[in-house]
Amino acid sequence: DTAVSQTPKYLVTQMGNDKSIKCEQNLGHDTMYWYKQDSKKFLKIMFSYNNKELIINETVPNRFSPKSPDKAHLNLHINSLELGDSAVYFCASSQGLQALAEQYFGPGTRLTVT
């Protein structure tokens, strides 16, 4: 029944490691997003994909590489993790790119880099 799911829910890792977070949506949406929420709860868009194509790429270090194998999945791979990458990462999806496309959010992945 879960609309937007993310794995893992929690991820603790050491600096310098490479890790991936997976996102899947079963809503049939064609647009998916990654957001980062820092410790002060500030939520910021990182990427968006529409029909597996990158649409939005905000100023995110190139250590972050999103991959969309199909419209239902958008994974986030992070190389050479740094302490500042610690945050909660939210995946979201919507149908279309228009302004009123309601975004459905996943439960978040809490990443802690030690």
Next chain:
Amino acid sequence: GEDVEQSLFLSVREGDSSVINCTYTDSSSTYLYWYKQEPGAGLQLLTYIFSNMDMKQDQRLTVLLNKKDKHLSLRIADTQTGDSAIYFCAESIGYSTLTFGKGTMLLVSP
């Protein structure tokens, strides 16, 4: 540039009304939204308003938009303890990409 500002914290008693305020800077915003985030959960869309409207009511929620002052507010009538959460104001311009405020933590005490 885009910037959405909110006060960080609001505390009310159960049964009172809550008013959460937001200001934004981009006058070309097409839609403005209120999202709710409960502890440990993702964001849930509560309501939205189109930029050419000045008010929208949805059960206990009332959204007021003052486009001249670029001010958006969310009023929750008869606030309940279950309303305790972080409330995010967001705007979109054209595309569905959202710019969020930093969130207002609403604490409802019995």
